Amino acid sequence: MKSSNFTAATIRTSVLAIGLALGFSNGVHAQAKPPIKIAAIVPLSGAGAFDGQLGLEGMQAMAEIINAKGGILGGRKIELITYDDKGLPEEGVSATKRAIEQDKVDAVVGGWFSAVALVMKEATRDTMLNFMTSAQHPDVTNKGHKYMFRVNATSTMMSDKYSKFICEKIKPKSVAFITVNDDYGRLEVENYTRLLSACGIAVKGNEFYNRNDTDFTTVLTKLRSLQPDAIYVSAINTAQGATIYRQIKQTGFKGTTIASAGNMNPKLIELSGSSLENVYSVSLFAPDLKNPTADQWQAQYQKMFKNQPAFIGSLGAQSVELIAAAMDKAGDAHDYNKVSTVLKGQKWKTLLGEMSFDDKGQALQNLYLIQVRKGKIVKVD
């Protein structure tokens, strides 16, 4: 009797001891600060999968840098939760809802394509801090909400700067457009038709192509028959862009190719071969920016990933950088009124240089003219 009591007691004590040990370790874990959860809603499948991957990698590299410095708000680390929006508006909305309702995130970063961003913003309207990254359509912020911020320049801002350059430096006598058939593309045609006609360039025509097209020979043949001096290519995803640039050369077009603003990246150059050589574009990011945060981010990126850091990744990185900095300064991850006021209230030094937000949450950033020379993106002065 005594021995079995003793055994039972030993077992009870051991279980209690193990339980307490586990409980303490859980308790210690619970005492570590909860992470700041940021939803990264990116296209991971479909036509824009590669661009989504670049964007996500940019965000992850920046999160790593912030966490290595100890995180924000007294030791809270940034945790990115990834969702696939497939490049489709309805998927973007459903992912946003899941992020907010199920995963209880503190901020949402997404909207890599305008068509998705324009719908997604309604799912965060006045309830969630939402950074849109590469979407260029002005309505994302013009019809945004009090917690909406967009880091890319709008297509209108880009076209204002780019058209001046096209009118003054490239000076084609006539131009034809090949544009993607969505909100972004339609606005591009409108803007450039107006701006280029204003400086005397004849607009010979425009052809729309669809998001999933893989062959553009028919469209380019039609454009070539109009005999324009230059063809302006509005391509938002890397695979389609590279195909278009190659096929322009393959249809025997001998004129100038002008690449649309905000869509240049090293992979596009690699895939396009020599058909992008000497082509111009506009970007917020160039590899030779000479800025300590940019250098640190590029180094971290190349440590973590095989791809080259690209413009679209830098937008994701800047979003994470600004969200973290603003939450830290506001002292609160959830009081979005405070965070928004902080974001709109000062100039920020970021990896893309010094910038600020206007009262609609639109970023006011530096736009650089870039050119592809010997396969590398360089800033043009």
Next chain:
Amino acid sequence: MPLPLDLKGATLDFILLGQQLANGIANGMGYVLIAVGLTLVFGVLRIVNFAHGAFYMLGGYFTYFAVQSFGVHYLLAVAIAAFLAGMCGLIANQFFFRPLRKEHEFIILLSSLGLSILLTNGSELLFGADPKYIESGFADATLDIGPVTVTQQRLLIFVLATMALAFVYWFIRRTRYGKMMQATAQHPEGAALTGINTNFVHAYTFVLACALAGLSGALVGPTAMMFPTVGDWAVLKGFTVVVIGGLGSISGACIGGLLLGIAEALGGGYISQGFAEAIGYVLIVVVLIWRPQGMFGISRGHKS
């Protein structure tokens, strides 16, 4: 002496028309190559194979790696890719379609969809989501046939696709194995009763079909970029052609493919690219209203 203005305009239009026709035929031959394997699988195995596009994609990737990582010449890489795609088809048939032979067609259709998802996502994991460009050497070089410009690649597609189709025709009509395929397609039970090993026939038919899909990926791939989900585009084009031409009919696939290519080129060239995307579906509706089994379609028991 200067030409009168309207005559010159008409001459220009003629050249443009010729160019768009050439574009259409070139694209159409690519579609034919994709569709022939698909229609063969339906005709002989009675399987609607949603994974057909995935074999197109695999053919493209095999070509890419043969050229990039092993330095093989593009044309040899094409042959290797077609062979490897056929072998993948053999494995797929063994593990997916053969065990399900006795099941309802719908279950087999679903399993082919599952296979497609498996192959697409597996490729994305293995090869990465970044688009890849197959260096073919023929892709950028152009050839002028009169006033019309085509890339050498598209000429290659035309030539090799014609050769492949000639081979398929010879194989089906003239060899013992081809006749066994015809028998199995016409009446599976009857063929089995005459001593034909239908399992074996299914296997090599599937291998042939996947090899054709891989060949089309290897040849059409360099005209654009290769990425894991390109199979979705390929299988959609394949099905459009097969429905127009008739499920199970190879001549239907040939004519349907060329018809689709030309219709898209003329529609895209003279109306709009948006219309070009829709025109395949318009054609489907028109053909199905006129002949529900497709242009040369088989009703149960006959093969054209």
